[in-house]
Amino acid sequence: MATPDGRTYGGGFGRIRESLPSTLSVVSVLLAVVLLSPVAWVLLRAGEVESGRAASLLLDPDTLQIVVNSLLLVGVVTGGSLLVGVPLAILTVQTDLPFRRFWTVVAALPLVIPSYIGAFAFVSAFGPRGVLQGILAPLGVERIPAMFGLSGTAVVLTLFTYPYVYITTRAALLSFDGTVIEAARTLNHNRREAFWRVTLPQIKPGIAAGALLVALYTLSDFGTPQIMRYDVFTRMIFVEYSNFNRGFAALLSVLLLVLTLGILVWEARVSASREGAHVSTTGHRAGRVPLGKWTVPALLFCAGVAFLGLVVPVGVLVMWLFRPSPGYAAGGFEFQFAYAWNSVFVAGAAALAAVLVALPIAYLSARGDSWFSSLPERATYVGYAMPGVVLGLSLVFLGLKYASGIYRTLGLLVFAYVVRFVPQAVGTLESSVLQVDPKHVEAARSMGDAPVRSFRRVVLPQVTPGVFAGGALVFLTTMKELPATLLLRPAGFETFVTYIWQVQEQGYYGQAAVPALVLVGVSALSMLVILRGSSDVT
Amino acid sequence: MSRNEPPEPEPVSERATTDATGASVLELDGVTREFGAESAVTDLSLSVRRGELLTLLGPSGCGKTTTLRLVAGLDEPTAGTVTIGGDVLAGNGRFVPPEKRDVGLVFQNFALFPHLDVAGNIAFGLRGTDHGEERVDELLELVGLTEHRGKMPSQLSGGQQQRVALARSLAPEPAVLLLDEPFSNLDVRLRVEMREEVRGILKAAGVTAVSVTHDQEEALSISDRVAIMNDGRIEQLGQPEVVFENPESRFVASFLGRASFLTGRVRGDVVETQLGTLPTDNINGPVEAYDGARIDVLVRPDDLAAVPTAESTADGHVVNRQYNGPAFIYRVELRNSEAVRCHHNHVETFEHGQPVAVDIVADHPLAWYPTE
Known part of the structure; x- marks a missing residue:
């Protein structure tokens, strides 16, 4: 039997559905409402702006410029990611590229570098007095153009988000039935023709899924455009808020949410029209295409991407470690161990809270049998799609206007993290609940266990790995979250991220090297968790 | 071999x-x-x-x-x-x-292009030909799928998918x-x-x-x-x-077939087996060169018939039976512990362990091979 979202459950003949206690539904719905509430605060605040003024603000040429800039950036970054990610996926899956396994891993690695750290590495590397100029000075290079504005933002975001496209395209290629290529070849198509007429149409959904992630990330990223000084929504929302134009900031936030929604709707329509694609077949993988004379260009391409996406940022950070810089001399920005503890503490609290919130929602979604039961799970993704700046701002509004007691408290900060990252925990938990054979619960029930007792004795032990994986993911992503942390942290509360941000703003790049490298390590860990989780599933 | x-x-x-x-x-x-x-x-x-x-x-x-x-x-x-x-x-x-x-190839899993409809699949190999549309109609008619031309492969039954695969490979002649x-x-x-x-x-x-x-x-x-x-x-x-x-x-x-082998020894113009002597006329081809040697005679279930008999006259015992609706295949273990299979109409039922005589009822010469 299949649920509305297409999941099929095992178990053949007339299986009795495990009846879920209604308290589970009630709790899940309440949690979902609370997780969705930030949308309301932004809307309420935007609604306070007097309508005439709102109209003139929204129709202002500056606003239009922000919209154009944002869309331009999304377009360029998404396009760039496709141009980098798709060929890399094809090279590593379908050709005899030398050192294929090595490139397979390397191509995904830029994802572990938080884009704002990448941005600040690039800014400090390029430019007239940048690191690169310093290295190349003996060769007589006196000027290297700075990376700012659209080009700088687009280059950096492309380099650190193309792995989304690479990973989803790769997955599509791997699950793709290679015999259809052979079928095309016996029907008088050569390799290239077969690629355009057979492979590409079928991996399109995978490519589109990656492109959607890139587009959403680009739209919501705050650190990169802020560092590169490119006026897009996130940066302008932050600027307007900092200048106490809170109404305008709220209006821009609503506009950004509408834009995000637009992208999601567009994607949903694209994926609805791919009916018939992705028929699961039991074929074998396509044979590898010999690259021949293209081997060297292909290797240069892979190496070039790896150089820009990995070697440059990590190299710059490492160089700061060893390079005497004015930053170290500058007082007042000494890194304190307490910052690290603060990071770990809030991230741990967020992880714990997220798992507790995710458990009922994931269980209901995995085991419920109506469209209604997956509703709370779907709702959690709204917070995920919400740019961090917007979320931060909405909770600021909440604190200022309705609940001054919680404004700038750790509780509110942790709540923001939960809203943003709980879908990661819901996702991992749901897949581990789905792996528990419902017959085990039925067996426990038939032996006299009440529902809650059978859950505790049968399900919980089996989903424990999922609980830990989900918690770990939330922990690690919280560690590197930037915009909501900046907006919501209690006064004087510094973490890795806020510290990096401050020294970066002041230009004391050297100071940021250690915490930035730590965050890169943390990201790498979260990637390991994801990879381990996905290999458990298969 | x-x-x-x-x-x-x-x-x-x-x-x-x-x-x-x-x-x-x-x-x-x-x-x-x-x-x-x-x-x-x-x-x-x-x-x-x-x-x-x-x-x-x-x-x-x-x-x-x-x-x-x-x-x-x-x-x-x-x-x-x-x-x-x-x-x-x-x-x-x-x-x-x-x-x-x-060369055309029909794949084991049919390998239909999931993103193309039936007509699109059949027309796939017909690029650049002038009569593509006509040829598709012709093939749809040949495989009897004319009214399914607009369907996607996932909407077809297994048999229909196979016919599309066949038509697709036949299209470029x-x-x-x-x-x-x-x-x-x-x-x-x-x-x-x-x-x-x-x-x-x-x-x-x-x-x-x-x-x-x-x-x-x-x-x-x-x-x-x-x-x-x-x-x-x-x-x-x-x-x-x-x-x-x-x-x-x-x-x-x-x-081929559910073959059993019956070992025997050639003695002049007969072969001595567990089921009695078999004239060499009844086996396939000249066997003179093997006089005195052991050979294996190929017996398929329809070459043999089991007859219930007393323990003293039995060739062996029924040890297993397979029922497939119209018929039974009985496995009989002979006294020298060789096993043979006998084909019987579904009304002839024997019990497990029942002693039986086994007759060779083949109406064609039996193939044989020198014992390895």
């Missing part, structure tokens, strides 16, 4: 197939394909005539699918040549890619059509139905076809000729009934 030299049946290859024109379309000459140290196909030679349906039959891993892929150009032989219509496609330093071969385990993805009932239908379509299209299967019933029922393959080689090639009646090797004998 012991080949049975003396009982040479009538020269099989000369006994005509349905279309006796004899013009050979596809030739494999000394084809070998090695994967590392393993040899999947060894020195295989085969000639396929215009318009015939030839089936490569053998257990999994015998090299039959590799042979097919070598013909299609999806794989390259280590040695030997593949020739179609006189053109060398592989071997002698040449390798023609699949798209330039004029290939010189040779290859079918890789064409029925194995269908459920059992549909399989039997589709056999007749596919043979009908192939014959209507007049195409030369080579199919591959491990299902002997399928091979025997649809083919003009079958080639029994084992371990990368062809063991025997001929019309289905001839191969079935006169297996040239112990492997072919044991692979």
